[in-house]
Amino acid sequence: MLQSRPRRQENGGGLMSDVTLTIDGQPVTVAKGTLIVEAARKLGIEIPVYCYHPKLAPVGACRVCVVDVENQRRPIMPACATEVMEGMVVHTRNAAATRAREGVIELLLINHPLDCPVCDRAGECDLQDFTLRYGHGQSRFTETKRHFEKSKQIGKEVILDRERCIMCMRCVRFCDEVAMEEGLTIIERGTKSEIGPFPGRSFDSQFSGNTVEICPVGALTSRSYRFKSRPWELQNYASVCNGCATGCNLTVDVRYYEVARFRSRCNDAIDDGWLCDRGRYGYKFISSPERLKKPLVRKDGQLVEATWAEALEVAAAGLKKFPADKVGAVAGPRLSNEGGWLLTRLMRGLLGSPNLDHRRGLAFREGEPLKLTAKIEGLDTATAIVVVGCDPTRTNPGIDLRIKKGLRRQAELICIGENGLSGYADYRVGSLAELSEAYANLPEEEKKGLNYPRPRPWEAGGSTSTDLEKAAKVLKKSNRVVFVFSEDHPVEGLEALAEQIGVEAPHGLLMLVAGANSVGLREMGVLPVFAPGWQKLAEAKEAYSTAWGAFASGEGADYAAMTGSSNPLQAMVLVAEDKLEKKPEFLVVLDLFSSAIAKQADVVLPASSFVEQVMTMTNLDGTVQLCRQALPPLGESLPDWQILYRLAEKLGQKWDTDTAAKIFAQIGSLNPLYPAASYNDFQTEAAVHWSYPQQGKIGTPRADLSGIPVHRPDAAPWMGAPDTGSKVERVSRLLAGDQPPAVPGQLDPRQMATRLSLVLPVVQDPPPVPGSRITASAGPQAPGPSPANRYHAIGGGARELPLPAVQIKQTEAEQPVQEVTEA
């Protein structure tokens, strides 16, 4: 543990009162405990920072944020570590502050190599940007710089350049405070200080990529992105990770129709600004040569390439051949809400078959869904977190970090069974039954425990108590208890215990599901015993019959039956599912890759990945989130919903939901869990929260958006300006000389970074991708970012480039399905 405790209370602690102060002559009122740098940001005044990071405790080490505060013994104060006081008068731009800041930047640069031309970070480097904005014009340092081995691989994905390091310690603090692991540390002291893994160890963390992202300079770079791109060549799209059901928000950075990297796109309610390495580096499959690019049809026992029309024809004919109750569908959790909705419609509405399911665990038992009241955010405010027989560190790393955040605040951790968090547990309990019993046996009035910071297990060497009574008392502290459990493990008695404690949203049961959109698919009705939105089949029949023409309201075969060895079905549609023990007579597979199952199929239809389409997913706490399209579909692949739409067409029904947006609108109108909202509601809110109902009764509408905090992490709208047509501005082509520079004449110093691009070779535009609906041409320029958002809330100070923002006109959501042009 590097940082000194106590840490600043992340949410204040007691009563919050307001403080009014003056910064650069402008009055501002902020909550007590706010730091000067945060108050200044509220006014749109930029104060440069390196060591400061909003998700880490203030450390005040780099001193670049120095400001001049009147009436202080030491007037030059670090804005990132000084809390505001009533009547404080702060100057960020006066002579003293400017001179102090210049001095600090000059000192920071004395040992920093001038290797910007070969540094990955150049163009999005805080040191570069702030030096241009606030530094001396030139260095007076003529002595010898400190030298280290230039690049050193310290982990699977992380490469360290110690010469570039400015010792802001963000990475060390991330490992220490957020991941709570012994990841990186500081070795030696003074100018000899260097960052590194603990001697004799490597940086093996499943969160290592976050250190690369928050590094304000090019000291930490990732192997996957290193030397691959320049930041100003990238187009950024808001998306959502589909690695697991946590639903961490990410930005897809695309360079020439290829994903260059994923970055975190902070959503306080979901991911808190972090990504796990599995999600962050899990993009390589998108451009894999193994991807299916053309439909395949079995001819003479062999799967051969076919046209879409041909393949769909064969698929439709095959499905029509069998009676409805012998036809079924299984969907894997990669499928979007839109795809799931059309799959339900295809099966229940068109084919009249109730046989549809997706991989499921214990979301409902005895015909009733569980009361899942917990939100991920609830872990922050919980007084007790009980991990019941599951391992979030393995299945849902984002939840792992969130549990640790809860622990750092006030929660006590009870682990039932061994898991990756056991070392952090205050209490380890053998079974839930034991704990419930101990809880039931507690006397009515139980005194509250002392609340002062006590040595926690991870600080005191890992000693944990198995004292059941003490563990049960922890549950008595308040009703802010979160039970984290997995859909794959029995949870007998969990609901009863939660009820006894009287949990309320956002606390209660938090179910970890493995698949990215498992929750969404369940709510889309991809279930044999429920209609969409957990409605009773009989009750829903009327509404869906009206909307869809017909609705098979019987109960069908479930996942186990359909994928098991005694599969009763004769024809099946498999979407992104890789388990099937007995192949039916006719099998249609929609997938990205030619899996073992696909190799047995009669028709294989190539599907697009989540970055190649506009779609929504619902994460494990019920938050519906939108993925923007970042790439054209690979080859001839199509989004799953389009494939299903076309299949319905071949089966003789022309549906009115011929765009993703229309499907989403229909979901809103029919599914009681989803509000009558459109994609445009995501336009300003990158993630819209439709929380589970406050009372924990699943089944009531959760359409009320008022009063639910909405997070707006991304300043850029998800769609371009409304009337610019489908245009993409390629920044690097402009700079490479195809056209005159956007701003002729002398470059503003702030645009200096762009000069670096002039040394790049002339880059030809890539050839048009077949089927692409994005065309490249010079488009209108958006104004540069305002000082307030110049540095992103998360992920490294001056992240936004001082370049015109790249605007993408997204057409996928609005454009109806077109006839497929045969290649």
Place this chain on the structure above:
Amino acid sequence: MPHPQEKRILFGWRDIKDIGSLKVYREKGGYDAWLKLLKEKQPAEVIELTKASGLRGRGGAGFPTGMKWSFVPNNLGKPKYLCVNCDESEPGTCKDREIVEHIPHQLLEGIGIACYAVGIQKAFIYIRGEMYEGYLSLKKAIEEAYAAGLFGKKIGGSDFECDIVLHRGAGAYICGEESALLSSLEGERGFPRLKPPFPAVSGLYACPTVINNVETLATLPPIFRMGVEEYAKLGTDKSKGTRMVSLSGHVNNPSNFEIELGKVNFKQLIEDFGGGMRHGKKCKAIIPGGASAPWLTMEQHGEVTLDFEAIAAARSMAGSGAIVVMDEDTCAVGAALNLVEFFHEESCGKCSPCREGTQWLTQILHRIEHGQGKMEDLKLLDEICESMLGKTFCPLGDSATVPVSSSMRYFRDEYEHHIKEKCCKVGPGAKKTAGV
């Protein structure tokens, strides 16, 4: 033997044979003052008495001790701790070492008084790792005191309980800074911490903590033995009592002396206590309070008395009481380089101005010292000092600028000589002129 002009309060028993043993210390009446306070006074009264004695912290900052104690809140429901700062590493300072080696029980008694006054049940002594002799003597003293029931539970038949933990540091100057000391004591890297919260509210293990210097605590028993009023009569109005000074450098008799504050000036100190300058040379400069204190010159400041206010008025500080004397043959550039190298070596590296600034200062001074300097370097030195001063995380960075700025204040001609003539102006490094 004590110097005849010393005023020995703290060191009153220093020269008694075997005073380091509990037996002799008890025979002389040691621990009685504390046990008497336990029986007769309330803790709040002890704090008031300490305030009345006018005792100020002897670690360097000179903060009133009783006042420091009174800042500790009683209502947090947390344990309270005392940390004894025995990480004495300021160059030239060696008073604490003599205390722990020779009169350890007096320190322990002082700890007892402080703990009783503030209501502390656990005291930590953070002793500099290199002070092995002191560690052994303290360890033995603590064992003896425990065996005699002076620490532990039910001390002196009262309900008061107090434990002592002795912890050895691992050799970092920064750990003498109180918050870095706390970090180190907790097993973390010896980095100073942000303030606020101040240690009095949230210190060791996030609990209210008092951090006192060894000399401060060891002065408490004699104060209560002689009575606070008597003690308060000593010294000046604001700097009361006596303090240890560690006189070193080019004097004939370098040693620790206990002097009455405000009654001795530098000239007297060097002539009367130090036995005059070595080899009869002239005194050129004085560092009055450890390496962090701005230099003074004999010519201008010989009459400055040794108390907090007088030295502050001379634009320096009384600091840790380490007085380093330089004779006329000392090259100011070389001396400044020596000190800056120390701060460069000891900078913890947490904040950039100190980490990078100490390196740069060292590199430039090194260049000047070795005849590679340029006249522009002097302006640059000034500006680097300005970039560091007041911008660093803790006082270490400020201190690192002090030898440069203060030596340039008084001996700029030597710097210029070094640059122009590529040699020292004075001393053995001075180039001999032709024909001599």
